[in-house]
Amino acid sequence: MSDVYAARRARLRDRCAAAGNAAALVSRPANVRYLAGGALPGAVLLLGPDEDTLLCPRTPVGAADGRLDERLRLIVLPTATGDPAVAAAGILVRSGVESLAVEEHHLTVARHRAIGSVAPRLRLADLGCAVEQQRIVKDEEEIGCLRIAAEIADQALGELLESILVGRTERHLALELERRLVDHGAAGPAFPTNVATGPNSGRYGHHPSDRRVEEGDFLTVSLGADYRGYRCLIGRTFVIGSSPADWQIELYELVFSAQRAGREALVPSAGYRDVDRAARQPLEAAGYAEGLPPRTGHGVGLEIDEDPQLAPAAMGKLDACVPVTVGPGVHLPGRGGVRIDDTLVVRPEADGGPELLTITTKELLAL
Amino acid sequence: MSDVYAARRARLRDRCAAAGNAAALVSRPANVRYLAGGALPGAVLLLGPDEDTLLCPRTPVGAADGRLDERLRLIVLPTATGDPAVAAAGILVRSGVESLAVEEHHLTVARHRAIGSVAPRLRLADLGCAVEQQRIVKDEEEIGCLRIAAEIADQALGELLESILVGRTERHLALELERRLVDHGAAGPAFPTNVATGPNSGRYGHHPSDRRVEEGDFLTVSLGADYRGYRCLIGRTFVIGSSPADWQIELYELVFSAQRAGREALVPSAGYRDVDRAARQPLEAAGYAEGLPPRTGHGVGLEIDEDPQLAPAAMGKLDACVPVTVGPGVHLPGRGGVRIDDTLVVRPEADGGPELLTITTKELLAL
Numbered sequence: 001m002s003d004v005y006a007a008r009r010a011r012l013r014d015r016c017a018a019a020g021n022a023a024a025l026v027s028r029p030a031n032v033r034y035l036a037g038g039a040l041p042g043a044v045l046l047l048g049p050d051e052d053t054l055l056c057p058r059t060p061v062g063a064a065d066g067r068l069d070e071r072l073r074l075i076v077l078p079t080a081t082g083d084p085a086v087a088a089a090g091i092l093v094r095s096g097v098e099s100l101a102v103e104e105h106h107l108t109v110a111r112h113r114a115i116g117s118v119a120p121r122l123r124l125a126d127l128g129c130a131v132e133q134q135r136i137v138k139d140e141e142e143i144g145c146l147r148i149a150a151e152i153a154d155q156a157l158g159e160l161l162e163s164i165l166v167g168r169t170e171r172h173l174a175l176e177l178e179r180r181l182v183d184h185g186a187a188g189p190a191f192p193t194n195v196a197t198g199p200n201s202g203r204y205g206h207h208p209s210d211r212r213v214e215e216g217d218f219l220t221v222s223l224g225a226d227y228r229g230y231r232c233l234i235g236r237t238f239v240i241g242s243s244p245a246d247w248q249i250e251l252y253e254l255v256f257s258a259q260r261a262g263r264e265a266l267v268p269s270a271g272y273r274d275v276d277r278a279a280r281q282p283l284e285a286a287g288y289a290e291g292l293p294p295r296t297g298h299g300v301g302l303e304i305d306e307d308p309q310l311a312p313a314a315m316g317k318l319d320a321c322v323p324v325t326v327g328p329g330v331h332l333p334g335r336g337g338v339r340i341d342d343t344l345v346v347r348p349e350a351d352g353g354p355e356l357l358t359i360t361t362k363e364l365l366a367l
Numbered sequence: 368m369s370d371v372y373a374a375r376r377a378r379l380r381d382r383c384a385a386a387g388n389a390a391a392l393v394s395r396p397a398n399v400r401y402l403a404g405g406a407l408p409g410a411v412l413l414l415g416p417d418e419d420t421l422l423c424p425r426t427p428v429g430a431a432d433g434r435l436d437e438r439l440r441l442i443v444l445p446t447a448t449g450d451p452a453v454a455a456a457g458i459l460v461r462s463g464v465e466s467l468a469v470e471e472h473h474l475t476v477a478r479h480r481a482i483g484s485v486a487p488r489l490r491l492a493d494l495g496c497a498v499e500q501q502r503i504v505k506d507e508e509e510i511g512c513l514r515i516a517a518e519i520a521d522q523a524l525g526e527l528l529e530s531i532l533v534g535r536t537e538r539h540l541a542l543e544l545e546r547r548l549v550d551h552g553a554a555g556p557a558f559p560t561n562v563a564t565g566p567n568s569g570r571y572g573h574h575p576s577d578r579r580v581e582e583g584d585f586l587t588v589s590l591g592a593d594y595r596g597y598r599c600l601i602g603r604t605f606v607i608g609s610s611p612a613d614w615q616i617e618l619y620e621l622v623f624s625a626q627r628a629g630r631e632a633l634v635p636s637a638g639y640r641d642v643d644r645a646a647r648q649p650l651e652a653a654g655y656a657e658g659l660p661p662r663t664g665h666g667v668g669l670e671i672d673e674d675p676q677l678a679p680a681a682m683g684k685l686d687a688c689v690p691v692t693v694g695p696g697v698h699l700p701g702r703g704g705v706r707i708d709d710t711l712v713v714r715p716e717a718d719g720g721p722e723l724l725t726i727t728t729k730e731l732l733a734l
Contacts, residue, residue, distance in 0.1 A: 058572055102476075109471035109479045110493075126477075175546040182538050205425060 004141065005069040009035050012130060013047050021101040021125050023048040025088055025115075028106040030302040031131035033229055038068035045072075046088040049097055055084035067228070085111055089119040101127035129307075136299060136307055137321050143345055145230035146300065146323050149190065150343055150357035152225035153234045156180035157360050165240060165367055166215060170195040170208035173221070181225045190224030190231030191304045202237065202329050202337020204293045215241040218248060218336040219367070220329075224304060224343075231304040233325045234358035235341025238365050247335075252364045255330055255338040258282040259362070262296055262310075262326040266346050266354040272314035279328040280312070288330045297326040300343055322346045323357070371508065372436040376402050379497060380414050388468040388492050390415045392455055392482075395473040397669040398498035400596055405435035412439075413455040416464055422451035434595070452478050456486040468494035496674075503666060503674050504688050510712055512597035513667065513690050516557065517710055517724035519592035520601045523547035524727050532734055533582060533607060537562040537575035540588070548592045557591030557598030558671045569604065569696050569704020571660045582608040585615060585703040586734070587696075591671060591710075598671040600692045601725035602708025605732045614702075619731045622697055622705040625649040626729070629663055629677075629693040633713050633721040639681035646695040647679070655697045664693040667710055689713045690724070 012035065016024045026032055026045040032054075036045050042057040053073040068074075077087055085107065092100060100119075102112065104126040116124065138146070156177050165173070174193040181189055196206045201218035213219060222235040237255075239248055262279030279296040283289070295311035300323050308316055310324060318324075327341025340362055345355040379402065383391045393399055393412040399421075403412050409424040420440040435441075444454055452474065459467060467486075469479065471493040483491065505513070523544050532540070541560040548556055563573045568585035580586060589602040604622075606615055629646030646663040650656070662678035667690050675683055677691060685691075694708025707729055712722040 104476035104480070107476050109469075109474050109476055112476045113471070171549050172546070175542070175549060179539070179542045179546070182542060 004139070005035060005037050006071060008134065009047055009052055011134060015130055016047065016101050016127070019101065019125070021099045021127075022097045023092055023099070024101040024127050025085060025103070026127070026131060027085055027103050027111075028131070030306075031103070031106075031135070033302055034131060034135055036069055036072055039229065040068075042084065044084045044088055046091065049095065053088070053091065055087050057084055083111055083114060086114045086118050089115040089122060092122060093119045097122070099123040099125060101125045101130075103127050103131075105129060132307055135301055137319050138301060138323060138345075139321070142230060142301065143321065143323065145228045146232050146343065146345070147357055149186070149225040149227035149230050149232040150234065150359075152181055152184040152186045152227060153190075153223055153232055154358060154360045155184045156225070157221065157223065157234060157236065160221070161238070161365065161367060165213045165219065167212050169210050169212050170197055170200070171210060173213070174208040174223075177221070177223050181223065184225070186225035186227055187229070188226050190226045190233065190300075194220075194222040196220045197240075197336075199334055199336050202331040202339045204329065204331065213240055216245070217241075218338065220337070220339050222339070222341060224300075229302050231300055231302070232323075232343040232357060233300060233304060233327070233341055234343065234360060235327050235329075235339050236360060236362070237338040237340060238367050240367055242366055244364060244366060249364065251330060251332070252338050254282065254286050255328055255340055256362060256364075258328045259326060259340045259342070262328060263342065263344060263354060263356075266318065266324065266326070266344055268318055268320045268346055268348055270318050272308045272310050272316050272318065273312055275318070275324075275326070276310040276312055276314065279310075279326060283328060283330055291331065291333075293329065296328045297324050297341075299324050318346045320346055320348055320351075371506065372402060372404050373438060375501065376414055376419055378501060382497055383414065383468050383494070386468065386492070388466045388494075389464045390459055390466070391468045391494050391497075392452060392470070393494070393498060394452055394470050394478075395498070397673075398470070398473075398502075400669055401498060401502055403436055403439055406596065407435075409451065411451045411455055413458060416462065420455070420458065422454050424451055450478055450481060453481045453485050456482040456489060459489060460486045464489070466490040466492060468492045468497075470494050470498075472496060499674055502668055504686050505668060505690060505712075506688070509597060509668065510688065510690065512595045513599050513710065513712070514724055516553070516592040516594035516597050516599040517601065517726075519548055519551040519553045519594060520557075520590055520599055521725060521727045522551045523592070524588065524590065524601060524603065527588070528605070528732065528734060532580045532586065534579050536577045536579050537564055537567070538577060540580070541575040541590075544588070544590050548590065551592070553592035553594055554596070555593050557593045557600065557667075561587075561589040563587045564607075564703075566701055566703050569698040569706045571696065571698065580607055583612070584608075585705065587704070587706050589706070589708060591667075596669050598667055598669070599690075599710040599724060600667060600671060600694070600708055601710065601727060602694050602696075602706050603727060603729070604705040604707060605734050607734055609733060611731060611733055616731065618697060618699070619705050621649065621653050622695060622707055623729060623731075625695045626693060626707045626709070629695060630709065630711060630721060630723075633685065633691065633693065633711055635685055635687045635713055635715055637685050639675045639677050639683050639685065640679055642685070642691075642693070643677040643679055643681065646677075646693060650695060650697055658698065658700075660696065663695045664691050664708075666691050685713045687713055687715055687718075 198217040224233040265278035297310035329339030331337030565584040591600040632645035664677035696706030698704030
């Protein structure tokens with residue numbers, strides 16, 4: 001694994017050098033993890049000029065589970081020393097480096113200024129989202145972690161479906177799912193598990209409430225596992241009771257066909273906006289243009305919400321080996337709604353097309 | 368409640384005006400919540416010059432539960448519009464305001480620059496931690512929320528102690544506690560619940576693992592509830608089995624006496640560092656100077672970790688109505704350790720001294 005991290009850092013270092021920066025300071029936690037391995041709360045990674053240094057405010061957790069790249073020079077700062085980013089700037093001053101690229105979209109103004117005070121002659125440039133861009137296309141090791149994360153989420157969801165649901169609250173079901181994720185080997189939930197019932201079902205931005213599951217409800221569930229830092233997402237909608245109402249079947253079939261259209265649009269070099277349009281158009285055509293979420297999917301990886309964005313105004317095209325979610329939904333105020341969400345990996349048609357990671361059935365189950 | 372929020376904003380506006388700034392932009396989420404009510408992910412609050420405006424990236428959640436201050440002018444931005452902080456700067460440009468104080472410790476360099484581009488003639492100053500400082504002393508409504516949060520945590524912990532613990536993993540116990548917090552009315556855990564057993568017990572920075580509780584273990588538990596945004600903390604250590612070993616009794620009594628000394632030092636106008644010293648000194652005197660956590664307590668409120676810091680180098684003195692944690696601990700590598708943590712409110716001696724919010728017993732229980 002160490003080779004992987006070193007190769008990622010080498011790629012970033014080349015990009016920095018091409019922009020005329022002798023060194024780079026990575027502070028965004030998921031970016032640090034991507035380049036160094038291990039989970040390192042508060043750590044920053046200093047790349048170059050001669051060696052790569054990880055500066056941690058405390059002994060890194062990743063070191064314990066053997067995933068931290070041991071080639072890195074590791075500096076654990078005494079607790080009272082303050083910001084590791086400032087300590088990193090101090091190292092550069094002593095080594096005579098003249099320019100440093102920082103993550104301006106992550107560093108606060110105050111931290112940026114503190115770096116400037118310690119190193120007044122250091123020219124500070126913007127690294128931009130270079131690491132985030134590097135993270136979009138995954139290697140097979142990363143996809144392997146996502147595949148396991150998706151399996152765990154499928155298992156947790158499958159077990160829930162076998163239990164009695166009527167009378168239980170959204171909050172309880174959400175906590176139960178999180179417990180099951182951990183049971184099956186997740187480091188934790190990939191994001192706060194969402195459960196919505198009846199009129200709440202399918203509503204964008206809903207948080208689990210004390211509402212209890214009732215006969216005849218739609219039940220929407222959205223969950224994911226964190227496995228070795230990699231996060232997936234699955235969303236499903238069920239109906240409670242023996243037979244769904246006509247409007248429920250109709251709405252479900254509509255969202256299902258929209259989601260399928262989105263999945264089928266996942267081919268290398270498809271535009272991000274084209275995937276969004278494929279999933280959005282059937283819903284708009286059915287008269288639900290208003291109230292649709294601003295996007296129908298997004299990338300996943302070390303963060304549950306990363307680039308690319310599958311949205312009407314998104315620029316860019318899909319590559320192979322990019323994992324994304326596809327999850328359109330419709331919510332009818334006062335009645336409820338449907339959301340169906342999968343995590344898939346973009347693959348060339350020659351390799352069988354998009355690889356579905358979250359395999360729980362998308363039939364409309366009556367529970 | 369609206370009066371409370373308006374009064375808080377008036378106080379901040381006065382402070383800004385005194386520093387020569389016509390307007391202030393508050394972006395740190397807990398600060399926005401403190402001044403506007405409600406939970407408003409991604410929202411920013413623009414104070415003055417004429418009216419106060421809340422700019423939200425989506426319909427605010429707090430509006431639904433009735434706690435959002437309805438005197439505020441509310442702007443819900445269309446999803447594609449981008450950063451609410453930049454939209455706020457646009458408002459100032461149109462109204463001819465010349466200076467704006469921003470939270471440089473929260474705004475990223477990129478956001479700060481985007482504000483500058485939209486409003487090149489606007490002089491940007493630093494609001495610093497003005498709101499955080501205002502938040503240190505709580506009103507009785509806030510303390511009431513913390514009191515309920517502490518009751519919830521006490522109940523969750525009490526129920527766990529009645530269940531069978533041997534053979535269960537740290538992770539499971541942590542999840543079970545979180546479920547019970549929600550059962551008793553918490554919006555959620557105040558922070559990730561921590562459970563540590565055997566050699567992990569009492570270790571600073573431990574995360575729940577798959578280790579199972581065994582006979583003879585120390586078991587340390589640290590949890591808290593979020594009630595209406597207010598967060599408390601309780602930490603306790605127990606011993607598993609019928610009778611603790613001598614070293615366990617000795618270590619427990621030592622940490623207990625240190626924690627009591629810290630609690631007793633909580634009087635108005637006591638120095639932050641003096642409280643820390645009171646709790647730290649007994650542990651140092653017993654030979655545990657090395658490996659002690661960098662602080663023995665901290666403020667709690669809308670965040671689980673806020674000012675003041677009770678640490679050796681902390682400057683400042685306690686006021687009445689400041690809720691803090693007092694939680695020293697000792698960890699013996701390979702054997703385990705003890706941590707005892709309470710949330711208390713500083714009160715004058717005339718009012719009975721510090722008010723203990725977390726009332727679970729601190730006797731050494733053998734479970």
